[in-house]
Amino acid sequence: MPLRFEFAHFSIKNHRNFGVRVTSRAEGAHGLLKRLLKSRRIDLHTLLRAIEETLERLRANFEAHLHEQSSKKVLRYSDPVMAPLRYRVGFAALKLIAGQVDIANSFIRGDRPTTTCTRAFNFQYGLPCCHLIKRLKELGAQLNIKHLEPHWWLKKPVCLFDMLITMGD
Numbered sequence: 001m002p003l004r005f006e007f008a009h010f011s012i013k014n015h016r017n018f019g020v021r022v023t024s025r026a027e028g029a030h031g032l033l034k035r036l037l038k039s040r041r042i043d044l045h046t047l048l049r050a051i052e053e054t055l056e057r058l059r060a061n062f063e064a065h066l067h068e069q070s071s072k073k074v075l076r077y078s079d080p081v082m083a084p085l086r087y088r089v090g091f092a093a094l095k096l097i098a099g100q101v102d103i104a105n106s107f108i109r110g111d112r113p114t115t116t117c118t119r120a121f122n123f124q125y126g127l128p129c130c131h132l133i134k135r136l137k138e139l140g141a142q143l144n145i146k147h148l149e150p151h152w153w154l155k156k157p158v159c160l161f162d163m164l165i166t167m168g169d
């Protein structure tokens with residue numbers, strides 16, 4: 001992709017990127033590691049310890065977020081159509097879906113004309129769009145975890161094959 005297109009929304013929306021536009025998470029880890037390393041000239045053992053410390057802090061941070069997002073009920077994400085997703089999907093996904101629920105509700109109320117689905121939202125984010133949500137609501141149905149790409153699931157299904165490979169190490 002030519003560099004000039006990299007930050008242009010019209011360009012990135014044609015790729016499945018789950019809404020990720022920045023590398024701040026990797027940069028945060030890099031910054032943390034740099035702060036732990038006081039000097040540029042260090043021995044390999046010190047570097048390894050610093051990397052381990054960084055990973056440990058990142059892991060603790062991740063666990064804290066996972067616990068919060070898999071146990072806390074957030075009122076603004078509690079439309080009945082979203083109920084089966086509660087505690088199973090992170091806040092970032094719930095926020096994006098809640099936005100689509102709002103649009104679906106305005107279609108249903110007739111506040112705005114129902115648009116034609118281009119599948120662009122679903123394609124870019126791997127999440128259900130307002131058109132699917134509208135249809136589900138009209139059927140009295142709900143969203144389920146399978147409407148979302150596994151990227152968004154807080155708990156991934158365990159792959160027995162992967163487990164056996166790891167146990168063999």
Ligand SMILES: [Zn+2]
Pocket residue numbers: 116117118119120121129130131132
């Ligand atoms: Zn749609």
